[in-house]
Amino acid sequence: MATRPFKLVNHSETQRLCERVSATASRWAQDWLSAALTNPKVEIQTAPESIELRDWTAKRVGTETAAAVGIKKGDTSLRVSLTGTAEQSSLDLEDPMLEELERKAIQALLESSLGSGDRTDIDMPAPQEFEARGSGYVVLQCRWEGALELHLLLWPKTVEAWLGQAGTKTARRVSVSRLDALDTQTVKLEVIAGEAEIAFDELRSLCEGVIIKLDRRLDQPLQLRVQGDGVVCAGHLGLNDDRRAIQVVATS
Amino acid sequence: MKNVTSTTGEEPSTVQGIELTQLDPAEKRGGRLLGENMDLVRNVRVRLTVAVGQCEITIKNLFELRENAVLTLDKDTREPVDVLLDGKLVARGMLVAVDDTFGVQITEVMAS
Numbered sequence: 001m002a003t004r005p006f007k008l009v010n011h012s013e014t015q016r017l018c019e020r021v022s023a024t025a026s027r028w029a030q031d032w033l034s035a036a037l038t039n040p041k042v043e044i045q046t047a048p049e050s051i052e053l054r055d056w057t058a059k060r061v062g063t064e065t066a067a068a069v070g071i072k073k074g075d076t077s078l079r080v081s082l083t084g085t086a087e088q089s090s091l092d093l094e095d096p097m098l099e100e101l102e103r104k105a106i107q108a109l110l111e112s113s114l115g116s117g118d119r120t121d122i123d124m125p126a127p128q129e130f131e132a133r134g135s136g137y138v139v140l141q142c143r144w145e146g147a148l149e150l151h152l153l154l155w156p157k158t159v160e161a162w163l164g165q166a167g168t169k170t171a172r173r174v175s176v177s178r179l180d181a182l183d184t185q186t187v188k189l190e191v192i193a194g195e196a197e198i199a200f201d202e203l204r205s206l207c208e209g210v211i212i213k214l215d216r217r218l219d220q221p222l223q224l225r226v227q228g229d230g231v232v233c234a235g236h237l238g239l240n241d242d243r244r245a246i247q248v249v250a251t252s
Numbered sequence: 253m254k255n256v257t258s259t260t261g262e263e264p265s266t267v268q269g270i271e272l273t274q275l276d277p278a279e280k281r282g283g284r285l286l287g288e289n290m291d292l293v294r295n296v297r298v299r300l301t302v303a304v305g306q307c308e309i310t311i312k313n314l315f316e317l318r319e320n321a322v323l324t325l326d327k328d329t330r331e332p333v334d335v336l337l338d339g340k341l342v343a344r345g346m347l348v349a350v351d352d353t354f355g356v357q358i359t360e361v362m363a364s
Binding site: 182183184185186187188189190191192193194195196197198199200201203204206207208209210211212213214215216217218219222224232233235237238239240242243244245246247248249250 | 290293294295296297298299300301302303304305306307308309310311312314317318319320321322323324325326327328329330333335337342343345347348349350351352353354355356357358359360361
């Protein structure tokens with residue numbers, strides 16, 4: 001695997017970022033694409049002419065290219081291409097694999113670019129959130145088109161954050177409104193099948209086999225409670241593959 | 253002075269405020285008054301909650317939830333449900349139907 005040296009003008013932060021992204025891309029190619037590609041190679045291009053640079057940077061990669069990452073800030077642009085010959089039969093396009101790939105890619109690139117402890121205000125969205133353009137938290141999109149191409153699209157906030165924070169602890173942080181920042185916070189919802197009031201005596205003698213009748217009818221939706229707080233919604237218990245799942249119902 | 257009505261029919265003589273004395277918690281003497289006699293509270297009612305699983309969701313997605321959305325929980329169908337007392341796990345069991353309501357059949361009681 002070869003890495004071509006590159007040079008960027010008047011932007012040392014960007015250069016450090018590029019070095020990190022390059023190193024990550026190499027590792028990533030090794031770990032994740034080597035199974036799917038023969039002769040994987042990492043290529044760095046500055047100001048590449050072949051990619052279309054808009055507000056965010058998109059990559060157009062040829063059929064021999066497996067992945068590419070593009071970054072743009074001002075008049076500086078960069079493309080990291082992971083290339084190799086893909087064998088269609090060896091690419092598993094099942095959704096779980098893609099999700100995993102997305103997560104790994106994001107994690108690797110973020111860690112590489114920001115360093116540990118530097119990424120407190122950039123959260124890693126779940127894959128399904130990637131389509132929410134303009135939220136400021138969409139950091140990366142990963143899409144297979146056919147069997148041979150993987151496109152990684154970087155959104156402006158991400159690029160800005162990377163370029164702003166790369167290599168320095170005192171770097172500028174991404175600023176968002178307080179409410180927007182809340183968007184990526186997660187809460188745990190607990191699904192309650194019901195409650196039962198029993199005597200302390202019954203609690204003491206609780207043992208295997210005892211059946212406790214709950215206060216919820218089978219046709220009633222179950223409550224979803226946010227931890228440490230009250231009921232937020234309700235839904236019917238069911239399955240999603242072999243996992244328990246809830247289908248949310250409208251509440252008045 | 254206010255008129256005072258006695259509930260016993262006797263005439264009250266004087267009415268005064270009550271002054272409470274400072275209690276010193278440091279001075280405890282003798283054995284435990286109630287011993288191990290849990291029977292004293294055996295009829296106290298406690299409320300058990302049965303949780304079938306959890307899911308984690310972003311605030312953004314939470315507020316974008318629409319009817320019929322499916323949330324997958326962290327437990328598969330073979331796993332027991334949790335029986336909670338005041339949020340603390342006290343037992344596990346299998347979710348069952350008791351007549352037309354949900355119920356739980358205890359499979360494991362947490363060690364005390």
